[in-house]
Amino acid sequence: MRYGRNLSISVGILMAHRLRTSLSVAGVVVGVAAITVVVSVGNGMKADIEDEFRAMGSELVVVRSGRFRSHGGRPHQIADVTTLTEEDAEALQGMSSDVKAVGPCVSRPMVVKNGTLSTQSTVEALSFAAVGIRNLSVSSGRLFLAGEMGVRRTVAVLGAGVAENLFEGEDPVGRLITVGRLPFRVIGVAPTLGTDINGNDQDNVVYIPLDTGMRRLFHVTYLQTIYVKGVDAASLSRIEEQAGRLLRTRHKLRPQEEDDFTLQNQVTMLEAALQTSASMTRLVGSVGAICLVVAGIGVLAVMLMSVRERRGEIGLRRAIGARQSDILLQFLSEAALLSVSGGLIGLALGALAVALANELQWARADFSVQAALLSFTVSVTVGLLFGIYPARKAARLHPAVALTSAG
Amino acid sequence: MIRLKRIEKTFRNGGVDTPVLKGIDFSLDEGEFVALMGTSGTGKSTLMNILGCLDRATAGQYEFDGRDVVALDDVELSRLRNEKIGFVFQQFHLLPRSSALTNVMLPLVYASQYPADARERAEQLLAMVGLKDRMGYLPGQLSGGQQQRVAIARALINRPRLILADEPTGNLDRQSALDILDLFSDLHRQGHAVVIVTHDQEVAARARRVLHMVDGRFEREEVRP
Numbered sequence: 264m265r266y267g268r269n270l271s272i273s274v275g276i277l278m279a280h281r282l283r284t285s286l287s288v289a290g291v292v293v294g295v296a297a298i299t300v301v302v303s304v305g306n307g308m309k310a311d312i313e314d315e316f317r318a319m320g321s322e323l324v325v326v327r328s329g330r331f332r333s334h335g336g337r338p339h340q341i342a343d344v345t346t347l348t349e350e351d352a353e354a355l356q357g358m359s360s361d362v363k364a365v366g367p368c369v370s371r372p373m374v375v376k377n378g379t380l381s382t383q384s385t386v387e388a389l390s391f392a393a394v395g396i397r398n399l400s401v402s403s404g405r406l407f408l409a410g411e412m413g414v415r416r417t418v419a420v421l422g423a424g425v426a427e428n429l430f431e432g433e434d435p436v437g438r439l440i441t442v443g444r445l446p447f448r449v450i451g452v453a454p455t456l457g458t459d460i461n462g463n464d465q466d467n468v469v470y471i472p473l474d475t476g477m478r479r480l481f482h483v484t485y486l487q488t489i490y491v492k493g494v495d496a497a498s499l500s501r502i503e504e505q506a507g508r509l510l511r512t513r514h515k516l517r518p519q520e521e522d523d524f525t526l527q528n529q530v531t532m533l534e535a536a537l538q539t540s541a542s543m544t545r546l547v548g549s550v551g552a553i554c555l556v557v558a559g560i561g562v563l564a565v566m567l568m569s570v571r572e573r574r575g576e577i578g579l580r581r582a583i584g585a586r587q588s589d590i591l592l593q594f595l596s597e598a599a600l601l602s603v604s605g606g607l608i609g610l611a612l613g614a615l616a617v618a619l620a621n622e623l624q625w626a627r628a629d630f631s632v633q634a635a636l637l638s639f640t641v642s643v644t645v646g647l648l649f650g651i652y653p654a655r656k657a658a659r660l661h662p663a664v665a666l667t668s669a670g
Numbered sequence: 671m672i673r674l675k676r677i678e679k680t681f682r683n684g685g686v687d688t689p690v691l692k693g694i695d696f697s698l699d700e701g702e703f704v705a706l707m708g709t710s711g712t713g714k715s716t717l718m719n720i721l722g723c724l725d726r727a728t729a730g731q732y733e734f735d736g737r738d739v740v741a742l743d744d745v746e747l748s749r750l751r752n753e754k755i756g757f758v759f760q761q762f763h764l765l766p767r768s769s770a771l772t773n774v775m776l777p778l779v780y781a782s783q784y785p786a787d788a789r790e791r792a793e794q795l796l797a798m799v800g801l802k803d804r805m806g807y808l809p810g811q812l813s814g815g816q817q818q819r820v821a822i823a824r825a826l827i828n829r830p831r832l833i834l835a836d837e838p839t840g841n842l843d844r845q846s847a848l849d850i851l852d853l854f855s856d857l858h859r860q861g862h863a864v865v866i867v868t869h870d871q872e873v874a875a876r877a878r879r880v881l882h883m884v885d886g887r888f889e890r891e892e893v894r895p
């Protein structure tokens with residue numbers, strides 16, 4: 264009870280030194296808000312990556328023709344090669360019981376038109392199996408039927424962006440578009456997907472049947488990509504190894520020759536992507552943590568100043584019956600008050616920033632209760648820890664000296 | 671009530687010893703009014719600090735109500751100050767951001783039991799010192815004399831039997847000083863024991879006993895009938 268009464272006096276004193284108090288609290292506010300936001304954005308990023316791989320199906324080995332090199336986690340093709348074929352895809356299908364499905368694809372950038380409206384987009388020719396493996400879906404119309412594949416039909420599913428560009432809000436299903444010089448009938452429109460983790464626009468795409476693309480539009484005999492779906496995640500490394508050997512044999516590569524294809528294990532890719540985002544989160548999060556330590560030093564400085572300035576008050580309190588422990592507790596609670604209020608403001612600001620980031624679509628941020636609680640706890644602990652020294656100093660002040668030195 | 675025997679106090683600062691009190695014998699009875707005089711630096715404040723249990727003597731004996739003060743620890747000394755002693759200082763020492771009323775009630779924060787009538791008591795005391803209509807004022811909004819009256823009300827809130835006042839009128843103008851002195855006379859009449867340090871003969875004239883200190887010792891004692 265005696266502490267409760269005292270605390271209201273402390274609040275009054277802290278409020279009276281508004282500027283000083285807010286300066287010391289600012290560090291705590293920034294630290295807590297920063298950690299909350301960073302971890303929340305990190306969470307959002309992680310969820311985004313996971314969603315993306317889930318959409319693609321994560322039990323996947325992707326075979327690409329030519330050699331790719333990874334630049335900052337994104338694959339870049341070094342050379343285009345023409346050796347990956349439909350026969351390769353068939354061979355992969357029969358390779359082992361680990362393989363559940365095989366989906367070949369080839370794509371080209373092309374001009375797509377509807378009357379006078381035209382747009383440059385990626386035209387992706389894929390097999391029926393590839394449609395399933397890629398988890399493609401439509402928001403209106405329908406996907407390809409099994410019977411439409413392999414008979415060079417000119418039907419197309421539009422990405423949401425292409426549909427918007429060419430039809431400006433009208434329903435494209437059933438309408439005709441021109442791809443290159445060939446007319447296609449639109450059978451469906453995909454839902455809005457946004458950009459993938461490599462920054463590719465997933466909505467500026469036109470999907471067409473594989474054979475139509477290869478033989479009537481692109482006039483090619485080779486594939487670009489073969490998706491190989493494994494029976495489970497554990498099968499992927501086996502598939503990767505077997506597919507490598509199989510393709511080398513089929514492409515008649517001599518031992519000293521490099522692969523003319525690239526294998527990507529989605530599980531490994533997912534892990535790498537998650538690791539990248541986690542290390543980013545850790546990096547920025549540790550900046551927040553440093554901020555909190557700096558904030559602690561701010562609390563220390565303010566408390567030391569406060570103790571020096573309030574020697575008279577300390578002496579008086581001792582004279583009217585305060586024990587050393589009373590003084591210690593008073594200054595500790597003031598330090599706690601500083602860090603708790605800073606922490607609360609930081610939490611509120613952090614939550615606000617997270618809500619705003621989502622609302623304005625700056626970034627996906629999943630508010631992390633754990634990070635919020637942790638940073639709050641840390642900030643209060645830091646405040647208390649840095650409050651101990653000044654509080655002890657105050658408590659150990661000799662009452663007679665404190666009274667006279669105060670002037 | 672108080673008995674000091676051969677009290678000595680030596681300040682030790684970085685190997686340099688400064689003997690200030692050099693054998694003080696002093697006793698104070700219940701309800702006595704004593705003035706302590708002497709030139710600057712003779713150790714009056716030092717003695718008051720020891721009397722008020724704010725500082726410990728280097729040597730000697732100190733009994734308060736029959737208890738050996740020398741043997742008390744910080745907690746017991748704090749309790750003794752809280753319950754039995756009221757302090758009045760030359761610099762008032764009021765909390766600048768708290769109202770007169772809050773300042774007067776401050777010692778109750780450290781009382782072993784917070785009285786139910788704390789507020790009424792404080793208001794009564796403020797009325798007694800003539801600040802009935804200034805209770806919500808901050809110290810900065812009060813004159814020096816008024817601030818010292820708040821400090822006196824604060825010294826009385828725990829109903830101590832001993833009032834220690836170290837130059838309580840040192841910062842005040844003549845008229846305010848006289849008013850404050852009247853207050854101390856009243857307290858004495860109400861039965862409080864009062865020890866007051868002063869340079870002022872007129873102040874001392876109100877006391878029944880006047881002790882003259884020279885160089886850490888009592889040189890002379892006047893007792894009026």
Ligand SMILES: Nc1ncnc2c1ncn2[C@@H]1O[C@H](COP(=O)(O)OP(=O)(O)OP(=O)(O)O)[C@@H](O)[C@H]1O
Binds near residue numbers: 690708709710713717
């Ligand atoms: N903490 C301390 N350390 C060292 N010396 C001290 C300390 N406190 C007081 N002194 C010395 O003790 C002596 C007596 O000081 P004190 O304050 O008791 O004098 P005083 O009689 O109250 O003087 P005044 O009338 O000016 O208030 C002085 O010489 C002072 O320098």
Ligand SMILES: [Mg+2]
Binds near residue numbers: 714715716836
């Ligand atoms: Mg003095």
